[in-house]
């Protein structure tokens with residue numbers, strides 16, 4: 001569900017490297033040594049030498065056997081920088097200890113994900129492993145072909161008699177073998193490389209690297225402080241830029257004390273933007289000092305001023321009551337009929353506040369726009385490297401080929417970094433002073449001028465027939481944000497004959513964006529809570545109730561049964577504790593989560609003691625990383641479910657930093673998180689967002705099991721918990 | 728502009744800046760030691776954690792003028808020469824980092840615990856690490872890595888600051 005996907009570069013992109021197209025549609029290069037960038041991993045990369053051979057666009061081989069594989073995705077913590085090269089190395093039959101990883105050049109035509117009529121370099125929606133799996137297997141097989149073909153010619157033996165094994169080519173008949181590195185001395189890169197047919201690729205039972213536990217490539221640099229994030233880049237002659245933004249989205253500034261600010265020491269330029277005032281100074285502290293002193297009058301004739309989030313829920317409720325339906329997204333069977341004829345009906349409203357990304361590295365970028373304004377160099381960490389050149393070219397009114405972009409590690413993406421607003425700012429400030437400028441957002445900027453996961457209200461209604469079967473489910477989502485609101489609201493894994501999904505739209509003038517798992521967070525909360533409410537109403541165990549609903553979805557059912565087995569669902573929890581269960585699917589992965597909680601009834605504080613989760617993500621490329629992503633999703637889920645809330649009062653964002661927007665701290669982690677992966681030979685699916693959507697439902701359902709009360713408004717802050725207990 | 732002399736990672740450094748400038752900007756932008764990170768600027772996240780005379784402190788909230796009295800300041804770059812501090816090894820073994828942005832701060836914070844308490848309990852570890860946020864949710868592994876490093880040190884404190 002990527003409704004606000006940034007436009008990416010189409011196939012007209014100018015290539016900085018020289019590529020030869022081949023019959024198979026895969027390109028190879030034989031000329032471009034020394035041009036692939038080596039960003040992110042500081043200066044530790046090896047130097048390229050003339051003896052190095054570029055096997056294909058994806059792989060470079062050195063005489064000592066060192067292989068360099070290009071990573072096409074942004075690395076923001078999800079680990080695909082390692083997982084993607086593993087896929088290629090598997091088919092290449094590489095010796096993993098000799099693999100080095102570099103970021104791929106920003107050339108979507110070559111390194112992009114196939115999106116039908118064009119290719120893009122965009123890391124969102126947990127696409128990477130899923131989307132690149134087939135093409136990287138092919139790329140690995142083709143690089144292996146280049147090696148085998150050279151050896152076959154060199155030894156004058158049929159290619160079919162050659163075998164490979166972890167960095168070696170062997171010819172059994174003659175007992176000869178040669179290492180990949182040695183092949184560079186006689187290698188011939190063919191002018192065209194055939195497409196390797198699927199049946200010649202490895203079968204899952206032949207995988208050596210895929211599915212084994214390999215350490216992540218980026219980790220050593222992330223424990224000694226040498227990993228380079230964009231924030232860490234310094235460019236000679238660089239100035240510093242900060243921007244004072246309002247607390248009302250869309251509000252326009254009028255600067256009140258320009259003279260006073262300009263006369264501060266070290267201030268180089270003030271840049272008027274539509275939504276703020278940019279300050280360029282000789283040092284960061286000088287820029288921040290001026291930002292503190294700046295006086296701005298903010299226009300109040302903007303949409304957001306009419307919006308107060310906690311009052312908006314009353315309006316949303318009224319909208320849900322109206323007879324007129326909104327935009328209908330799913331209509332299966334006839335829900336209104338099933339509600340009319342039901343033996344029993346259920347209805348409940350669920351709500352969720354705005355939440356903020358809070359990626360740990362505040363937004364920042366460096367731009368160096370040439371004095372003539374006709375070219376630009378950019379350093380940033382972005383989920384959408386493939387569209388930086390076009391976006392900056394448009395902002396500066398120059399040709400995209402004149403934009404050079406350097407990608408860096410992302411200190412968290414979470415959906416926020418697929419928008420280029422912060423990079424455009426750096427370009428605009430740099431252009432104003434014709435010098436390189438590092439633009440840094442303070443945490444307050446990042447939070448208040450954030451792009452939030454939208455607040456929403458969800459009305460669910462259900463019909464149950466005389467036999468106790470769930471026959472119809474109607475789901476009405478009210479809110480602002482279009483597709484951001486509705487991802488995850490469909491129930492393809494529950495056999496419910498009559499289903500209706502609609503969205504009733506409002507506009508609040510608040511900046512909104514994809515946030516890890518997008519609409520799945522709120523929607524799975526509502527659906528999974530509601531399923532539990534129905535099960536309880538029917539006097540059926542919520543696990544047993546879901547088992548019946550999943551009768552036509554064996555893979556989903558397997559995750560449910562596995563999680564129940566892990567959590568020993570059939571045994572009573574300890575005194576004072578209760579368990580809750582929830583299911584969700586996201587980016588193709590199926591996931592069941594169960595948690596065990598207790599409650600401080602005085603303080604209204606929920607404590608999660610244990611979280612179990614079973615996931616079917618298809619073929620698992622990097623099992624330990626899947627566990628890490630599942631753990632991370634559960635903890636970020638707990639954070640958002642238990643404490644995160646952005647509130648807006650007459651357009652003003654009420655929070656500003658981590659003291660009033662608290663994130664989960666280590667003191668609140670469960671005693672254990674247990675993850676099981678269902679073995680599978682199906683294609684791999686996205687894993688970065690798989691576990692987060694089930695957390696809210698699992699906790700709400702455990703709370704209901706413990707107290708008999710429902711929590712129907714995210715987050716479950718102590719105030720709301722105490723109120724629910726009273727109700 | 729006043730000049731300040733600092734002792735960072737065993738080296739004397741001089742910087743010209745205003746007295747109120749946070750140590751964090753001095754370390755990062757003046758001296759180019761980029762392992763110490765900016766996360767919040769108000770002592771809430773711990774991304775900027777460094778050691779000052781052996782204590783874990785938040786560099787975003789220390790004015791440089793208060794740090795120029797001969798204190799020994801250690802950053803992640805000075806924790807070990809080659810990333811071989813027992814905690815760094817344990818961090819790799821447990822595959823802790825995801826985005827990695829908070830991790831210098833986490834490791835610097837953890838190091839002062841093991842310096843004084845070689846056998847911390849789970850609760851002691853969690854309490855000690857409470858000021859360090861990780862948005863990626865690596866807390867489970869941070870705990871494991873600290874426990875592993877404590878085990879590996881066999882009851883000895885890790886005093887290499």
Ligand code: FES
Pocket residue numbers: 764765766767768769770771772773774775776785786787788
């Ligand atoms: S930046 Fe210092 S504690 Fe957050």
Ligand code: FES
Pocket residue numbers: 077360411412824825826827828829830860861862863864865
């Ligand atoms: S590893 Fe990303 S914030 Fe901790």
